[in-house]
Amino acid sequence: MLQRYPTSTLTTAHREDAPILVTSQEAARICRVHASSVKRWCDAGELPCRLTAGGHRRIVLEDLVAFARHAGLTTPLAAFDDQLAAVWRASSQAGDGRFDALVDLWFSWLMADEPALLDPSLGLLLDRGLPLAAVLDQGVGRLMRRVGDAWEEGRIRIGDEHRASEHVMDALHALRGRLQPGLRPAAVLRRAVVGAAEGDPHHLGSFMVRLLLEERGLTVNYLGANVPGEEFAAQQQRWGADLVCVSFTPPRGPADAVRLVRSLAQGYDPARPYHLALGGGALDGKVVDPPYRPFRSFAVLGSLVELAAWLDGRRDSAALSEGAATDPSAAESSLAEHGYTTSRRST
Numbered sequence: 001m002l003q004r005y006p007t008s009t010l011t012t013a014h015r016e017d018a019p020i021l022v023t024s025q026e027a028a029r030i031c032r033v034h035a036s037s038v039k040r041w042c043d044a045g046e047l048p049c050r051l052t053a054g055g056h057r058r059i060v061l062e063d064l065v066a067f068a069r070h071a072g073l074t075t076p077l078a079a080f081d082d083q084l085a086a087v088w089r090a091s092s093q094a095g096d097g098r099f100d101a102l103v104d105l106w107f108s109w110l111m112a113d114e115p116a117l118l119d120p121s122l123g124l125l126l127d128r129g130l131p132l133a134a135v136l137d138q139g140v141g142r143l144m145r146r147v148g149d150a151w152e153e154g155r156i157r158i159g160d161e162h163r164a165s166e167h168v169m170d171a172l173h174a175l176r177g178r179l180q181p182g183l184r185p186a187a188v189l190r191r192a193v194v195g196a197a198e199g200d201p202h203h204l205g206s207f208m209v210r211l212l213l214e215e216r217g218l219t220v221n222y223l224g225a226n227v228p229g230e231e232f233a234a235q236q237q238r239w240g241a242d243l244v245c246v247s248f249t250p251p252r253g254p255a256d257a258v259r260l261v262r263s264l265a266q267g268y269d270p271a272r273p274y275h276l277a278l279g280g281g282a283l284d285g286k287v288v289d290p291p292y293r294p295f296r297s298f299a300v301l302g303s304l305v306e307l308a309a310w311l312d313g314r315r316d317s318a319a320l321s322e323g324a325a326t327d328p329s330a331a332e333s334s335l336a337e338h339g340y341t342t343s344r345r346s347t
């Protein structure tokens with residue numbers, strides 16, 4: 001299903017060769033200035049613009065980029081040169097929930113070993129108002145699955161997969177530098193411990209969780225790949241974190257998640273309570289449902305968009321929902337019996 005994001009000002013040219021026109025609002029957003037400045041520049045003739053029949057200003061994208069360069073304004077648009085139109089059109093489609101063209105473009109950059117535009121392209125999406133969680137899920141997540149498919153089908157070598165992963169990790173680090181943490185501080189959750197499950201060398205997913213939490217104003221103790229289960233508990237206690245997020249990528253699976261939850265439940269200290277959220281491609285659709293959940297709340301989430309909604313619900317609710325705590329010994333035997341269920345579950 002296509003998802004439309006609140007980017008009503010996105011302007012998509014209908015013909016490939018037609019000039020791309022942007023509104024003054026959108027020009028202001030991507031140049032990080034006030035719309036009144038753009039209108040002033042237009043009216044003074046410094047920034048060429050045309051008027052619609054209704055009298056609204058429209059600016060040719062190339063003119064905007066030239067002006068921004070000349071005026072020393074910071075915008076990711078300045079990076080794209082001859083790829084400007086392609087990037088703009090692809091990101092307009094992403095604004096309508098269609099990421100295919102953008103993922104195609106990104107994949108071609110990675111395969112050509114030209115990753116420099118990946119970071120400004122991510123920055124442009126955020127500047128155009130797309131939510132970070134959607135950009136990561138539908139953009140970067142799909143890009144990585146495309147890389148994995150290409151490897152599985154023998155179209156790229158293992159070295160290409162490694163190279164692509166490193167480039168994407170670099171772009172995510174750069175994106176982290178672009179985020180403005182604390183803009184929307186989480187009123188309830190303050191600190192999180194985040195990492196990838198034991199034995200899991202894949203940590204792009206947990207890194208993306210980190211970005212999302214930091215964007216919401218949380219402080220994150222980031223543990224990276226292959227974190228021993230008991231270490232999540234030790235770090236939570238050490239830093240007094242009120243949230244622990246763990247990512248599972250194949251070949252890890254739900255049984256690994258059950259093992260982790262069991263070990264965290266055993267060592268849980270009610271004096272230092274926390275929420276537990278699990279996610280990642282290995283848990284998609286097959287979700288852990290342990291009977292003993294002493295945590296303040298426990299959620300298995302299928303995407304970063306779900307994580308964002310879960311966090312925002314937590315932030316907005318006055319009273320936190322308490323996780324269902326049952327008798328630990330009964331829970332232990334029950335865990336052993338049940339292992340995990342295949343139903344999606346979040347509390």
Ligand code: B12
Pocket residue numbers: 136137138140141144145147148149152158161162165169199200201202203204205206208209245246247248249250251252277278279280281282301302303304307
């Ligand atoms: C990149 C990659 C690697 C990189 C990892 C680099 C890194 N720094 O992370 C490297 C090259 C190191 C690697 C190694 C291996 N990999 Co690998 N890898 C991948 C690849 C291409 C992408 C993984 C990825 O980053 N996905 C993007 C993540 C972010 O997506 P996601 O997990 O679906 O998560 C999304 C959501 O669930 C959410 N999310 C993630 N975590 C969390 C956590 C929480 C709390 C929440 C709320 C949400 C959330 O965010 C994401 C965005 O939407 C996949 C292909 C694929 N289809 O996934 C193969 C893949 C996972 N790898 C695979 C394999 C087999 C391996 C290796 C065993 C062999 C190999 N190919 O080299 C080794 C591992 C060796 C070992 N010691 O175990 C297989 C697994 C197959 C299986 N079913 O067992 C896959 C599926 C490739 C394939 N098609 O065969 N790999």
